[in-house]
Amino acid sequence: MKGNDPIRRGVMGYPSEELSDPFAALEEAASRDTPSRRTLYIHIPFCRSRCLFCPFFLDTADEETFHNYARLLCRELESSADLLGRFPVNAVYFGGGTPTGLAAEDFSAVMRTLRSRYRLTNDCEITVEGRIDDLSSGKLDAYLESGVNRFSIGVQTFRTETRRLLGRRTSGTEIPALLNRVSARNEASVVVDLLYGLPGQTAEQWTEDLRILMEETRVSGVDFYHLKSRKHLPLENHLAAGRLPPLPSLDAAFAMFREALARMEECGAIRLSPMHFAFETRERNLNNSISAYKNVCLPFGMKAVGRLGGCRILQSADAGEYERLVMEDRKPLASVGMLPPDFPVSGELSGELYNRRSLNPGRIAAVAPERSGRIRESLERAIPKWVEAGYLLPARNGWFRMTELADFTHRPMATDLMEAAAEAWQ
Ligand SMILES: C[S@@+](CC[C@H](N)C(=O)[O-])C[C@H]1O[C@@H](n2cnc3c(N)ncnc32)[C@H](O)[C@@H]1O
Ligand code: SF4
CATH class of the missing domain: 3.80.30.20 (tm_1862 like domain)
Incomplete structure (x- = not known):
């Protein structure tokens, strides 16, 4: 960082x-x-x-x-x-x-x-x-x-x-x-x-x-x-x-x-x-x-953003620079940034919210087996306030369902839960 x-x-x-x-x-x-x-x-x-x-x-x-x-x-x-x-x-x-x-x-x-x-x-x-x-x-x-x-x-x-x-x-x-x-x-x-x-x-x-x-x-x-x-x-x-x-x-x-x-x-x-x-x-x-799920994305073109091998790739947004690099047969990169080790866990979280509209702390924590206990604890500490605020409903077998309010606006909750999961690396 x-x-x-x-x-x-x-x-x-x-x-x-x-x-x-x-x-x-x-x-x-x-x-x-x-x-x-x-x-x-x-x-x-x-x-x-x-x-x-x-x-x-x-x-x-x-x-x-x-x-x-x-x-x-x-x-x-x-x-x-x-x-x-x-x-x-x-x-x-x-x-x-x-x-x-x-x-x-x-x-x-x-x-x-x-x-x-x-x-x-x-x-x-x-x-x-x-x-x-x-x-x-x-x-x-x-x-x-x-x-x-x-x-x-x-x-x-x-x-x-x-x-x-x-x-x-x-x-x-x-x-x-x-x-x-x-x-x-x-x-x-x-x-x-x-x-x-x-x-x-x-x-x-x-x-x-x-x-x-x-x-x-x-x-x-x-x-x-x-x-x-x-x-x-x-x-x-x-x-x-x-x-x-x-x-x-x-x-x-x-x-x-x-x-x-x-x-x-x-x-x-x-x-x-x-x-x-x-x-x-x-x-x-x-x-x-x-x-x-924040999986691999190969980016092409000006201003494109991608991900590969734990890195974030940002391509040039400057038309002159984009053309110059392409004509030199170089990838027209603006920057490549190393993502932190918690990124795959956040990817799982974001993918589950988008695709299932549900999340299960145990399933998300399992993405990083070496820290799964701590990730699960952090998520279980953070989730109740989102239940109380009306974004999540406890369901069976450790799952939490998103409500209509969360469907309407779940980004603040996603950020909070990702920050909580990342505490497992501190
Ligand atoms: C990258 S835009 C491309 C759309 C396409 N070029 C067009 O003219 O319809 C993708 C979508 O983002 C949504 N979008 C654009 N501005 C937005 C805004 N301020 N708030 C929410 N959604 C927006 C629009 O529904 C749009 O179709
Ligand atoms: S400015 Fe209009 S045409 Fe261009 S991407 Fe946005 S919505 Fe589409």
């Missing part, structure tokens, strides 16, 4: 000790790879336009920029293949930004390199994230022919007025038909992101979004995200200046989440995580399911 590092253990972030030679560190990490399930992440940091609410935005890009970037990705994949291409990969995720901004030929070129130089398992999930209005039929053909078997589409809301306020161009009424056209190809799972707690959003508007999802679309699954505003987001300035109606209260947002849960229950949706539901078994949510 760096001196008095303020980074706390969490579902997303984790403290690590930056290593002085990241290139050598990556080679060493590759030699320590574990036979867990693995993901491969390709980051496409560009979007055609910016949405006010989005913390993932890096830059806008035209076709030329997407094209040059795809060329660099092919080269990065090619030159990293000797080091990273020998591990079987269970899920590939093109995330962003807006990967569907890649032209058909550029996307096909990236997939060709990937398939020829990396080992994708027979049941590998290959997801492309993006916008439905990007998927012209020619592009859809090319993506499907390259082997894409899952699209994760950010719908956010079907309400045109709210979409326009947030910077989305396509009208909400066009979206169900566009989604259904992709589903009708019967080649890929189509999952959508819906946001609740939007500026000025009422319970009725949210109910209407849920109605449209269930009655007008034939998608394979849905993720419900609570819109969070943060400093430095354009959303925050617009709200502060009164250019947008205020966000619903936390209680109102929780009520919206519960309404979504009730809707999922009544239609018999299959629950795959606190906020992800499948409407058919084609949808597996494999990438997120594996990632939640």
Whole structure:
């Protein structure tokens, strides 16, 4: 850990000790790879336009920029293949930004390199994230022919007025038909992101979004995200200046989440995580399911983050540096950090919260047999306050079930339990 590092253990972030030679560190990490399930992440940091609410935005890009970037990705994949291409990969995720901004030929070129130089398992999930209005039929053909078997589409809301306020161009009424056209190809799972707690959003508007999802679309699954505003987001300035109606209260947002849960229950949706539901078994949510356990993730592209052999890998977010390193056939690393020995235990904890919505201190402690007694004690000391606060319910055989409140917001609890487990190393 760096001196008095303020980074706390969490579902997303984790403290690590930056290593002085990241290139050598990556080679060493590759030699320590574990036979867990693995993901491969390709980051496409560009979007055609910016949405006010989005913390993932890096830059806008035209076709030329997407094209040059795809060329660099092919080269990065090619030159990293000797080091990273020998591990079987269970899920590939093109995330962003807006990967569907890649032209058909550029996307096909990236997939060709990937398939020829990396080992994708027979049941590998290959997801492309993006916008439905990007998927012209020619592009859809090319993506499907390259082997894409899952699209994760950010719908956010079907309400045109709210979409326009947030910077989305396509009208909400066009979206169900566009989604259904992709589903009708019967080649890929189509999952959508819906946001609740939007500026000025009422319970009725949210109910209407849920109605449209269930009655007008034939998608394979849905993720419900609570819109969070943060400093430095354009959303925050617009709200502060009164250019947008205020966000619903936390209680109102929780009520919206519960309404979504009730809707999922009544239609018999299959629950795959606190906020992800499948409407058919084609949808597996494999990438997120594996990632939640903080397993190996091989990162490619600018600003991509990954994990390998007990290290956290961060790729350069600087376009010039990214290009220079790729053209020198070096991995475009910004840093490689050694993760602490408690990391696998936190991985198990985070994976269980995401995938099972349940946890069992004995099962989590068993990940580190040499300290299991102390980890279990620490967790058993920390858990009662989360039971009392209404996040966990004791169940049979040492299990604790997450409540609806924990499904809505479990990050503070996850951080607290991870910090507690880490005490076993002090
Ligand atoms: C990396 S974004 C990519 C989305 C895709 N490019 C699009 O335009 O829809 C993934 C998802 O994060 C969610 N998201 C973005 N900003 C958010 C915020 N401020 N709070 C909660 N979820 C957010 C959105 O639902 C979005 O679909
Ligand atoms: S929601 Fe998608 S298109 Fe909008 S800024 Fe974020 S990543 Fe870009």
